Amino acid sequence: MKGDKAAGRILDAAAVAALKFRKSIGTRPQRPAKSYAEMKSIFESPLPEVPGDGEAVIKELAEKADEGLQMATGPRFFSWVVGGSHIVGMAADWLTSAWGQNTANHHAAPSAAAAETAAAGWLLELLDLPRESSVGFVTGATVANFVCLAAARDEVLRNAGWNADADGLFGAPPITVLIGDDAHTTVFSALQFLGLGHDRVVRIATDTQGAMQIPAFAEAIAKVNGPAIVIAQTGQINTGAFDNFVDIVPLAKNAGAWLHVDGAFGLWARASSTTRHLAAGIEGADSWATDGHKWLQTPYDSGYAIVRNELAHRRAVTIAASYLPLAAEGERDPTHYVPELSRRARGFATWAMIKHLGRSGIAAMVERHCHVARVMSAMLAAEPGIEILNDVVLNQIVVRFGSGERTERGDQLTRDTITRIQSDGECFAGGAIWRGRQIMRLSVISWETDVDEGKRSAEAIIRAWRIVKQLPEARTQ
Numbered sequence: 001m002k003g004d005k006a007a008g009r010i011l012d013a014a015a016v017a018a019l020k021f022r023k024s025i026g027t028r029p030q031r032p033a034k035s036y037a038e039m040k041s042i043f044e045s046p047l048p049e050v051p052g053d054g055e056a057v058i059k060e061l062a063e064k065a066d067e068g069l070q071m072a073t074g075p076r077f078f079s080w081v082v083g084g085s086h087i088v089g090m091a092a093d094w095l096t097s098a099w100g101q102n103t104a105n106h107h108a109a110p111s112a113a114a115a116e117t118a119a120a121g122w123l124l125e126l127l128d129l130p131r132e133s134s135v136g137f138v139t140g141a142t143v144a145n146f147v148c149l150a151a152a153r154d155e156v157l158r159n160a161g162w163n164a165d166a167d168g169l170f171g172a173p174p175i176t177v178l179i180g181d182d183a184h185t186t187v188f189s190a191l192q193f194l195g196l197g198h199d200r201v202v203r204i205a206t207d208t209q210g211a212m213q214i215p216a217f218a219e220a221i222a223k224v225n226g227p228a229i230v231i232a233q234t235g236q237i238n239t240g241a242f243d244n245f246v247d248i249v250p251l252a253k254n255a256g257a258w259l260h261v262d263g264a265f266g267l268w269a270r271a272s273s274t275t276r277h278l279a280a281g282i283e284g285a286d287s288w289a290t291d292g293h294k295w296l297q298t299p300y301d302s303g304y305a306i307v308r309n310e311l312a313h314r315r316a317v318t319i320a321a322s323y324l325p326l327a328a329e330g331e332r333d334p335t336h337y338v339p340e341l342s343r344r345a346r347g348f349a350t351w352a353m354i355k356h357l358g359r360s361g362i363a364a365m366v367e368r369h370c371h372v373a374r375v376m377s378a379m380l381a382a383e384p385g386i387e388i389l390n391d392v393v394l395n396q397i398v399v400r401f402g403s404g405e406r407t408e409r410g411d412q413l414t415r416d417t418i419t420r421i422q423s424d425g426e427c428f429a430g431g432a433i434w435r436g437r438q439i440m441r442l443s444v445i446s447w448e449t450d451v452d453e454g455k456r457s458a459e460a461i462i463r464a465w466r467i468v469k470q471l472p473e474a475r476t477q
């Protein structure tokens with residue numbers, strides 16, 4: 001190799017910087033020290049006209065980026081439902097880049113393809129989904145939803161005598177799309193990308209937790225006549241609520257609809273005997289989207305598109321070319337299950353994380369996070385003026401500040417408390433709108449978070465709230 005010594009120094013510099021950062025995650029503020037505008041002025045400079053030394057570039061990058069780093073790897077980060085980029089997954093990801101495998105087909109990249117095949121089998125076992133399903137390794141649940149719904153769209157039209165792959169949607173029989181009113185925004189985006197329209201859907205009324213109301217669903221699906229897709233979810237983004245699959249599956253089947261499940265994080269409830277019941281019956285669906293970079297703690301980008309009907313999956317996204325050898329019967333080409341051709345070997349990090357944690361380690365992690373969520377919500381609920389608005393069935397807590405009033409004043413108090421918590425930096429949480437009102441959402445899902453970190457964070461939140469409610473502007477608003 002050209003420049004052996006330089007390569008060693010460059011990789012060492014990256015490892016040293018990475019370790020330094022990871023060692024600091026428990027003690028530094030759980031928020032970026034600098035804003036985007038400040039970081040822009042740090043990063044922006046005239047286009048380099050001449051080569052720069054590799055080691056110096058990596059050191060400069062690590063130094064420059066440090067103060068603008070979001071703390072999702074930290075132990076007290078609860079904003080957004082995102083994993084903590086576990087060190088084992090990260091190391092596997094470094095090797096993935098070092099090996100530089102173009103993971104399109106199994107002839108060209110045998111190890112990358114085989115690691116995916118093995119990891120796909122493990123995923124189906126862990127999540128207890130039909131073992132005949134195919135798994136596409138995509139960038140995240142957004143693209144997983146897209147791939148699954150592409151398969152759904154093609155298959156329901158094929159059953160109606162229409163080939164959407166070849167002929168597109170012009171003149172195709174209309175598809176009825178039924179979706180819960182509290183579905184994740186990215187599912188609507190997937191519908192948009194697929195030509196199905198994010199508004200051209202039948203929205204099903206939901207209950208207080210965001211799960212589809214079964215009588216409303218039954219009534220809507222009884223009206224279906226022709227191709228139909230039902231989109232349900234495990235793990236509502238705010239509340240963590242699950243749709244009721246025991247009732248939904250037979251109703252969808254009876255109508256001949258394709259049932260898709262967005263289970264970006266909630267599908268991992270299947271990995272523990274204590275939460276498995278929440279997703280009872282889900283194996284009766286036709287496709288499932290989930291993430292690796294959430295509860296499995298792989299680095300970004302990692303999501304899985306899982307489809308029971310392998311042929312429908314392959315038909316919807318296969319890319320064929322004369323110079324790409326076709327997989328023989330029984331052989332799996334990674335590209336056949338994703339919209340991309342050239343891409344990184346995502347299977348390595350997934351394989352490494354499952355191998356490292358094992359079935360029992362994954363179950364224990366899910367249980368730990370759910371336990372921390374219950375502990376934190378109990379501590380918060382005991383404080384006057386703090387209200388928990390959801391049933392804490394999983395890892396999600398919906399918090400509201402201000403004596404129970406559903407008013408603009410309560411919205412403002414909640415926003416002020418969030419701002420205070422973020423600037424204190426002891427823990428990090430963000431806001432969302434739930435049922436038309438401002439809330440703070442806590443997602444307990446980072447690998448580093450345990451019960452002590454959860455308690456410390458709940459105390460910080462309570463401290464922030466006590467200060468906010470004393471502020472004169474809060475009282476007069």
Ligand SMILES: *Cc1c(COP(=O)(O)O)cnc(C)c1O
Pocket residue numbers: 081139140141142143184186187233235236237262263264265291303
């Ligand atoms: C995070 C999430 C998504 C989107 O997943 P990405 O990994 O961000 O692409 C979709 N649905 C739900 C319920 C989610 O929590």
